[in-house]
Structure formats: C-alpha cells, structure tokens
Amino acid sequence: MPITITMPALSPTMTEGKLANWQVKEGDSVSSGDVLAEIETDKATMEVEAVDEGTVGKILIEGGTDNVAVNTPIAVLLEDGEDASDLAGFDAGDTSAPSAAKAPAAPEPDNDTGSAPEAAIAPSGQSGNRVFASPLARRIAATGGIDIAAISGTGPRGRIVKADVEAFIASGGATAKAAPAPATVAPEAPATAMPVAATPPHAGEYEEIPLNGMRKTIARRLTESKQTIPHFYLTIECELDNLLAMRKELNGRSDDYKISVNDFIIRASALALKKLPAANAIWGGDKILQYKDIDISVAVAVDGGLITPVVRAADQKGLASISGEMKDLAGKAKDGKLMPEEYQGGCFSISNLGMFGIKEFSAVINPPQSAILAVGAGEQRPVIRDGAVAVATMMSVTLSCDHRVIDGAVGAELLKYFKGYIEEPLTMML
Numbered sequence: 001m002p003i004t005i006t007m008p009a010l011s012p013t014m015t016e017g018k019l020a021n022w023q024v025k026e027g028d029s030v031s032s033g034d035v036l037a038e039i040e041t042d043k044a045t046m047e048v049e050a051v052d053e054g055t056v057g058k059i060l061i062e063g064g065t066d067n068v069a070v071n072t073p074i075a076v077l078l079e080d081g082e083d084a085s086d087l088a089g090f091d092a093g094d095t096s097a098p099s100a101a102k103a104p105a106a107p108e109p110d111n112d113t114g115s116a117p118e119a120a121i122a123p124s125g126q127s128g129n130r131v132f133a134s135p136l137a138r139r140i141a142a143t144g145g146i147d148i149a150a151i152s153g154t155g156p157r158g159r160i161v162k163a164d165v166e167a168f169i170a171s172g173g174a175t176a177k178a179a180p181a182p183a184t185v186a187p188e189a190p191a192t193a194m195p196v197a198a199t200p201p202h203a204g205e206y207e208e209i210p211l212n213g214m215r216k217t218i219a220r221r222l223t224e225s226k227q228t229i230p231h232f233y234l235t236i237e238c239e240l241d242n243l244l245a246m247r248k249e250l251n252g253r254s255d256d257y258k259i260s261v262n263d264f265i266i267r268a269s270a271l272a273l274k275k276l277p278a279a280n281a282i283w284g285g286d287k288i289l290q291y292k293d294i295d296i297s298v299a300v301a302v303d304g305g306l307i308t309p310v311v312r313a314a315d316q317k318g319l320a321s322i323s324g325e326m327k328d329l330a331g332k333a334k335d336g337k338l339m340p341e342e343y344q345g346g347c348f349s350i351s352n353l354g355m356f357g358i359k360e361f362s363a364v365i366n367p368p369q370s371a372i373l374a375v376g377a378g379e380q381r382p383v384i385r386d387g388a389v390a391v392a393t394m395m396s397v398t399l400s401c402d403h404r405v406i407d408g409a410v411g412a413e414l415l416k417y418f419k420g421y422i423e424e425p426l427t428m429m430l
Contacts, residue, residue: 002082002090003052005075007061007068010041011340015070017041017213021063022075028056030077037063037074041213044307044343045336054079057087133160140165214305222364229283230403233362236415238422240378240393246425250319257320262298262352265375266322267428268421270294270314272414273348279414280347282368283404297346297366298326300333307333308366310346319428347371354378360396370402371411373418395422 007017018040024030031053038045057078061068068074078086133141133148137160141148144165151168153160211219243264250259273280273294281290294315297308309329311322332338347370351363354377363374376396383392397418401411421428 001079002057002086003054003077003079004073005036005050005077007070007072007074008039008048009070010039010046011344014041016067017070018066019061019063019068019074020045022059023047024056026056026059030054030056040336044333044338044340046339050077052077052079054082057082057084137162137165144169212304214302214307218305221367225365225367229365229367231362231365231400232403232408232411233398233400234408234411234415235360235396235398236419238395238397238419239383240395240422243422243425244378244393257323259319259323260326261354261378262350262375263319263323263326264422264425264428265350265352265373266296266298266311266314266326267317267319268418269348269350269373270296270311271421271428272417274315275417276410276414278410279371279406281405282347282370283402284368288405291347294348295346297343297349297369298329299349299351299363300330302334302336307338307343308346308349309333309338309343349373350375354395360398362398363400365400365402370405371414372400374398374400 007019010017020038020040022037023035024037030036030050032050034050035047036050037048039048054077057076059075061072061074076087076090078084133151133153137151138148140146140162141151146165146168148160148165151160151164154164240261243261247259247261247264251257277290277292280294281288283289293313296311296314298311299306299308309326309332311317311325311329314322317325329338329342332342349363349366349369349372351372352375353361354375357377359379360376361374363372365372374397376398378393378395380391381394382389383394384390385392397415399411399415401408406414
C-alpha cells in the first residue's frame, strides 16, 4: 500500500519547520538514500532522504510552505507495482502509514509512541525481505551489532520497537555496545509562549517583518535565559602584544593556515576550563552536570540571527586545527548547511564583537550552558608599568556566569587562567 512521507523532526526541540523545496516531483522514482526535499529549521537547512524505494505518487505540501508541524504528511510514495489508482480512497493521515523519510543525525524521541506504526505488517515485524522497525530501534540494534531481523516485534502490527531490542539484549541475544552520551543531557525548560504585541498606535510608516524560525528560537531561549538564570558578570583586561607577535610569526611560517586572534581565544578558553573542571558544567535541575569533554560553542552571525557551531575537544587541538575547523563551521553556518551534531551541545560559549570595534559588552548565557565569554576589541591603551606610563594593546573580556553553577571565586579563577594563556601564549603550546 502507499507509504506516507511525514515532516521529520530534525532537532530535539523542533515542532515545526519550513518545507523549503522539493528535490523530486510527482512521478519520479526514488531509492533509499535519495534526497527528497530540503527542510529549514531554526538552525539550518537540511536535506531529507528517502528510506524506502518507490515512485512519488503525490506531493501534499508544496515547496516554500512555512510552519509545517512535525509528523504532518507531506507526500505519498507508491511502492513497486502500485500506480495512481492506488491513491483512490487512501488517507495520507492514516496512522497505519509508515514514514518514508529520514533526516541525517536527527535525534529520535526516548520512546516509540511518537512514530507512526507500519502498514500491513506481519506479526513477525517483516513483510517479505522488509523488516519494519522504528528508527530508534534500528539505531540501538546497529550500535549493538544486532541483526534487526532476528528480533520479534511487539509494536503495532508487529513493528519492532525500542523495548523489543532491549528485551532481546537482556535475554542474552547479543551484547550491546554502550552508546555515547549526548553532548548536552540537561532537560530543556518548557517553552514559554511569546506574548503577541498589540498593534502600535500610528506613529509613521513601518514595515512588518515576520519572524523566521531562528529569530523565534532566539527570542524564546534568551528570554528564558534572562528570566530563569541568575547572571553575574566579571570583566578582566588582557594584554595582547605577545599574542599578536606570535600570531604574526606563525602565520608567516606557512600559507596553509591563517590563525586569528579568535582561534587563540578558543584555545585559551578550553585550556582554562581544563585547569578548572568545575566551570565546565551546566545546571541539571536538581544536580550539576560536570563534563569531561571540553566543547566550545562560538557565536557566528548569519542572515536572520546567529548560530553557535561547536569546536569539539578544543583543549586537544592545536591552533591551526582550530583555525581550519572554525573556517569550515562558519562557512557552513552562513550557508545554512550545519548538521545538528555541529551546533548542538557545548558547555561554554564565546561571543566576539571585537571586529566591530566594540570595547566591552556583556553577553546572555545560552541555556542550558552556564557561561559565555564576551570578547571586545584589542586596542592600544595607556598602562602603568614599573611606575611609568607605557602603551600596550589591551582587550577587555567579560564572563557571564550562571550563579547556580559557577560562584564568583570560580569565575574569577577561570578568568585568571584565561588571562595567563592570552598574555603568555607560549604556554598554550605546552
């Protein structure tokens, strides 16, 4: 019977998205892995691939449609031997229809109740050579090296669900490998409804600009941050002359890389967090979650908002490696091509407005993180050295801290280590 393709969830918090465009048209034949459409989320534009093979029988949602809810039927796929006549009387919203689309690295729900059950499934969970199982069940089985076909399904119409795989493992059917923990496991606070402003009184002409998904998310999350996170701020001055001299020397040695001041800041932040693990933590509701990996989020301005791609294990990477990775991530961010695993997670953020000439500012913490470093411009200022006035290139940085996780002394110690690395950059090489 025809297969319903539904709007996929491309991130843990996605409830709706924009169906940007279709890469196929009605009548096209598709195979597993073929790109069906592009979906715009609040973070990026992602490709949706086919899981099953068949022919595109009907497109239900046109390209360019905004605010399409997750799990809304968007198209119907005809299986081998079916034609347009099989669509007569077929209800694309029928919950017995399986989803035939998948998104790369899309997180699954913790249970299988949100997935549509398969149609016409034999009690064993198989139909011919086809095995019907939820995406989460398939992932758990693949992680444990388990043949999914060896498991009996207990879900609707024999569908193999998460509980079936776990029961199979518990019975000694296979030894599963431990799945890696997600980068951020703290539960996100419930979304608060954004108030709708009344139409302003006439005060001249204006243009009404609808909010895109990214701007809606920024508004919601940062409002939540200022309302629920007890911010406090610490500012310190760093001398940059030694760092600038080292940067010039390193960049003059090779044309294979061009290290920026921001690359030094990322590495210095990571090394400071390594020295002070208590600051590499987030608020977990009734606990503090202290992470072992040091993943640094870096704010990148894009059309319509900003996004924070993550440099993973930044303490273990050299300056050239960080530089190359940041150029790649920033390019993807501006093109809207970041994958979820490239912007999700991270315990610490950096926001650098120095290139705009901003001397000093305070940034808003990006929940569930507990700190963000706001970096100002490097500029020549008078300083007192050995009782005399001298000129040095100085940079102001302000650390915003979540007081539930980071106390004043901890925040101050973190900035002390950061300042040490910035002013003596050779120590970053040790």
